[in-house]
Amino acid sequence: MSALEIDQPLLSVRDLGKRYGARVGCEGVCFEVYPGEVVAIVGESGSGKTTLLNCISGRLPRSAGAVVYRMRDGARRDIEDLTEAERRLLARTDWGFVHQNPADGLRMRVSAGANVGERLMAVGERHYGRIRQTAGDWLGKVEIAGERIDDRPLAFSGGMRQRLQIARNLVTHPRLVFMDEPTGGLDVSVQARLLDLLRGLVADLGLAVVIVTHDLAVARLLSQRMIVMKDGRVVESGLTDRVLDDPHHAYTQLLVASIPES
Ligand SMILES: Nc1ncnc2c1ncn2[C@@H]1O[C@H](COP(=O)(O)OP(=O)(O)OP(=O)(O)O)[C@@H](O)[C@H]1O
Numbered sequence: 409m410s411a412l413e414i415d416q417p418l419l420s421v422r423d424l425g426k427r428y429g430a431r432v433g434c435e436g437v438c439f440e441v442y443p444g445e446v447v448a449i450v451g452e453s454g455s456g457k458t459t460l461l462n463c464i465s466g467r468l469p470r471s472a473g474a475v476v477y478r479m480r481d482g483a484r485r486d487i488e489d490l491t492e493a494e495r496r497l498l499a500r501t502d503w504g505f506v507h508q509n510p511a512d513g514l515r516m517r518v519s520a521g522a523n524v525g526e527r528l529m530a531v532g533e534r535h536y537g538r539i540r541q542t543a544g545d546w547l548g549k550v551e552i553a554g555e556r557i558d559d560r561p562l563a564f565s566g567g568m569r570q571r572l573q574i575a576r577n578l579v580t581h582p583r584l585v586f587m588d589e590p591t592g593g594l595d596v597s598v599q600a601r602l603l604d605l606l607r608g609l610v611a612d613l614g615l616a617v618v619i620v621t622h623d624l625a626v627a628r629l630l631s632q633r634m635i636v637m638k639d640g641r642v643v644e645s646g647l648t649d650r651v652l653d654d655p656h657h658a659y660t661q662l663l664v665a666s667i668p669e670s
Pocket residue numbers: 428431432433434451452453454455456457458459460622
């Protein structure tokens with residue numbers, strides 16, 4: 409990556425708003441995501457995290473504002489100005505989306521290897537042997553034994569399914585990955601291992617990530633920057649360590665104070 413590329417935001421979110429009828433989902437949200445950085449969106453239930461994530465990833469039409477993505481060729485495009493075909497291609501190649509529930513991001517009735525291989529085919533790989541080899545390598549990276557390559561995710565545990573979903577998303581080396589509570593719904597020991605794995609992969613691949621979580625410990629471990637939301641608005645943002653160690657806003661102070669002592 410050239411110095412110029414690192415200096416330029418990958419995603420710019422300006423005055424983003426989403427209304428559901430009269431109800432505010434989110435309002436006036438502004439932030440940028442730079443190449444290779446992890447930004448966590450935190451806040452309690454109903455604060456607008458998922459609405460924001462879905463709007464910036466083009467999964468939900470917004471009501472106001474702009475979301476501009478810097479394409480590989482350097483062009484800046486508002487994601488709502490992309491054609492359907494361009495958006496689909498972006499979602500399969502440049503972007504990843506890791507859902508809280510792995511079943512939403514996997515094809516449960518095809519093999520683990522095919523779940524990963526399918527993404528490679530979407531970017532033009534046609535050589536069966538290479539696809540299988542790369543899929544096998546990726547299963548290894550996410551700590552799924554190679555002998556499970558022909559098993560369907562239906563036969564996997566929750567933690568294995570989530571690791572498979574991560575492999576499926578990362579195999580094409582996306583530049584930007586959206587994650588919605590990727591460790592939610594897993595038990596604590598499984599969560600800790602998955603977080604370690606995610607942290608390693610994100611650093612190795614130099615990925616930019618926007619991660620939604622209500623768990624400040626997850627934000628602390630994975631992110632460099634943090635955005636705190638309340639009632640659909642950003643109340644505080646900054647470097648994760650600063651926000652967590654010296655929260656300025658009363659709501660952030662409350663959130664930080666509510667982390668159980670370990
Ligand atoms: N499909 C919808 N129709 C109407 N209102 C919605 C819809 N989805 C979300 N909302 C409202 O928008 C606001 C923000 O919800 P959102 O799901 O984005 O919050 P969240 O922080 O992700 O919560 P959680 O952590 O519980 O998922 C809430 O008031 C919610 O009731």
